[in-house]
Amino acid sequence: MKKALPLLTLCFALLLSSFMFRPLADGYQVGDKAADFKLKNIDGKMVSLADNKEAKGYIVVFTCNTCPYAKAYENRIIQLNQKYAPQGYPVVAINPNDPAVAPGDSFEAMKTKKYAFPYLIDETQQVAKAYGATRTPHLYVLKRQGDDFVVSYIGAIDDNSEDAKMVKTKYVENAMTEIMAGKPASTNSTKAIGCTIKWKRA
Template sequence: MKKLLPFPLLCFVLLLSSFIVRPESNGYQVGDKAADFKLKNIDGKMVSLADNKAAKGYIVVFTCNTCPYAKAYESRIIALNAKYAPQGFPVVAINPNDPAVAPGDSFEAMKTKKYAFPYLLDESQQVAKAYGATRTPHLYVLKRQGNDFVVSYIGAIDDNSEDATLVKTKYVENAMTEIMAGKPASTSSTKAIGCTIKWKRA
């Protein structure tokens, strides 16, 4: 009997440790359905994915005011919206940063931005956690399938986070060409490069 006791004990320890070390959520993977959200835009209105009935999809980008990488990509995010919004894939920008950690990312500071697309505050940070966003910027392409929006690309905008003139591979644009043609993106996931999201302190 004594030889049998350590095994169930080991199983219990392993089970317990799996709950301790496993992240609460790994976020969306390519092919997952993205849940809708309702977040406050800089104009004070609440915005959700369901609001735009004509949208074929969305380019959802987690970004902010203060991160140098977000600043470097700002013009490229604007360009993505200018190119793809008329084709049914508008940009939706979301700021997930806690202003207590990054004061320059407060809602009042967000209002200084004059974008042609929504710039939303994820005050609870629950949307960023659901998506699995970790960086600013961190981009997700969603494609409509019936009433659902399916994640079709996750990661970086391109391969040069510092200088747009030195970009060799435009990950999002390449993915969009295939997605809009009804094909899966041949490169559907890349590593997001940017500042870490400023999470609320415990």
């Protein structure tokens, strides 16, 4: 029995340490305050959330050049900016993919896009990890509360990733209607559908 005690103690310590060092959450949840970032835009300038003092919030979307889902949603992302930027919620697009894994998502390749909103490169992938983004596209609506930006919606743009004409439920637009009316989004989280983010190889 005495010999078993050190073994039991060791097992308990290992079990305890596994809980201690496990991440508390996989990125932001609805209601969390989003930390600001400073990432390089395709025009070479650094962009942060704090730059736009007039913004009532942001539509932050993790996307890329190469993913078929991102391509299918490109016009819909542009349309979100056209609709909501004048109302104080501009789009900020972020490419989290490692170009060593997806060469078509290099910074040079990103420059071919001519968006009316920032298209930023997340070179370290730390912003994508902080948000908990896993797909392209993966969308987050942030609402300004004082000096903070609070996550108010997470997930997909709508319910049809293949054909915009076949969309039945526009998740983001429905959420935005409620958020801009000062209400919480009744559907504040959906499953993002898209390609997996191309993480850096260990």
